[in-house]
Amino acid sequence: MADFELMRSLQIQAKTKIVMLILDGLGGMPIEPGGPTELEAARTPNMDRLTQEGALGQIVPIGPGITPGSGPAHLALFGYDPLTYEVGRGVLEASGIGMEVREGDVAARGNFCTLDEQGRIIDRRAGRIPSEEALPIVERLQAIQLPDVELDVRQVREYRFAVVMRGPDLDPEIEDTDPQATGVPPLPARPRRNAARRTAELFDRWVALARQALADQPKANGLTLRGFSTDPKLPAFGEVYGLHPACIAVYPMYRGVSRLVGMEVLSFQGESPELEFATAAETWGDYDFFFIHIKKTDSRGEDGDFAKKAEVIEQVDQALPRLLELEPDVLAITGDHSTPARLRTHSWHPVPLLLWAPETLRADDRQSFGERQCALGGLGTFPAKHLMQLLMAHAQRLRKYGA
């Protein structure tokens, strides 16, 4: 039986509230052999107290040794088998900024780039032009029309935008036009199968018109497209679990994946943990599941900045009382994957998990939240896609299976 059938058949309504607090790329490594990891080095009195009252474990995002991208890692956290459900990057980006991608639409991520007189790329990110400079350029793209299809183009941030094409018989099986190199021109949109030939031609025509519209630009005079994809038709999170879910995230891509599973994506200003927790407080009565996403742990990990990553963890810890005073019934603090500062990139290492559910948790005797403690935690090491079932159980929202 598929996991979702089990969830659908066992879910019951309750007044309990679940918070899934994701510190992106939380898992780390010692920066020096024998030393602490980022999480172990961070001073986290609140998380440590929750650990003493709760239990630790580790989650494996995709499988042993497999380093996840953010999309599949979040699908796993939401209980979607990341090897079964695939979401294209174009759809993620478009959804993240609130664009609608329907079944049959084709979405792509776009980058402005700088081309030389021979049409060769000399800067793949158009000098990272600021958002305010890019906005009028995006507006020129919005004016471009093609017969038989509708087009929507929107700015993401800086040199990045998203484009969605809608019309009959479109097919997203198209290769990226970004050659991932400078000194060569952007590639044409190449179909991976015959059914995608016309769609590729339409995108090529659109790119040609865009080039004309951008010809006078000093930096953003070209563009590349990546991650052509369509609506992945994901089962709705709310229906699978019988929850009213809300997403509190700053970055578009996490808002995108939440929207794709049907979560309500909350709007708020700013990006500190305090503000995110305050947003949860303001909407506490309206939802029973809160996905709260902290991005900067991952960013500092990718920078290779061990101390700064630990500092972000400390900031989250300091803000935690604001979240705890809401008295969630179940709180999970974990990550979507590991991003050890030592490796400066996502990694395959299991992700530390802290689970707190005072009414139902069989506490272990771990004392502080950290990788070594989690490896020996009472929850064991298990696939991330099973986490939601566990949270549902601790929220007392699942009935017995069988008599």
Add this chain to the structure above:
Amino acid sequence: MADFELMRSLQIQAKTKIVMLILDGLGGMPIEPGGPTELEAARTPNMDRLTQEGALGQIVPIGPGITPGSGPAHLALFGYDPLTYEVGRGVLEASGIGMEVREGDVAARGNFCTLDEQGRIIDRRAGRIPSEEALPIVERLQAIQLPDVELDVRQVREYRFAVVMRGPDLDPEIEDTDPQATGVPPLPARPRRNAARRTAELFDRWVALARQALADQPKANGLTLRGFSTDPKLPAFGEVYGLHPACIAVYPMYRGVSRLVGMEVLSFQGESPELEFATAAETWGDYDFFFIHIKKTDSRGEDGDFAKKAEVIEQVDQALPRLLELEPDVLAITGDHSTPARLRTHSWHPVPLLLWAPETLRADDRQSFGERQCALGGLGTFPAKHLMQLLMAHAQRLRKYGA
């Protein structure tokens, strides 16, 4: 998605080198309740140092409670689901001594036996005649011909040989002719299905001719056949992982399973751990994956000789510096299964695993290599078939899954 699809799609080339050092039947038990296991009793300063720098865990060869044969246990180590991929014992034996078994061929293991005047088995191993005595007898078998099929017969060692039949419409679904008892005659080759009837008849005719050719032999005047099987068409290890793999093993069966997955099986004289490590040193530049197999841990376990099994482990430990000076990027020391001296046979117990990968490992705080330490190791307990994915990750030979 099948694991191999994932490996094929994620593999990247790198200059890193992986060593998988298998101590056959490594897992043990206390010979007396409360005492140490073989591995815990052995003095292993080198492995203990690697433990302090690395991390421990346990692998489960087939599934909880399932005792593996050597074939499936090694397939699992190589990442092949041992419940999906099956390799017949005849093919293993034939491949082990370098015989070619093509698709459609039927291979079997043979034992010489001693028959009385009524044709009943009085010794199932023909008095364990030495190899030099068996060789001329095998040559008599090589002279036997049958219409429409080709036959190849080769000595394995002592009273054991392998036979491969090649021709149209052969089928390996045939029961062993060894009755596993004395006082009864060898059984005929009985087909398990109609399609195998002719093949069974051909083997029976071959056995009858062999009996005539051996009639004057005092000990080896009969034979039994086991493990009828054909080429299992295993995906090639090198292609699945993008590695150039080499096998360093003394015993035919481990060389056989390595050859069946397409590894280069290296030739060398002698059988000490030092010689096996020296072979790795000599060929270090030619390969990026080394499977090194030590047999005697298992043999001494099967003898029930606790002290001798611990001694073999100590010999490997003493030889380890020779391997470490090659500076592998990833080194796994584990076994294919457990063979506790106390049980004198293969067992289902999880197998201790030591993983050392100084660049990428999140070390745990284990201090010495042993079963109790491994059960609490940072790598956790996981299926053996996932070990290769983990080694690939630590060798930084896998790209990210999804965006």
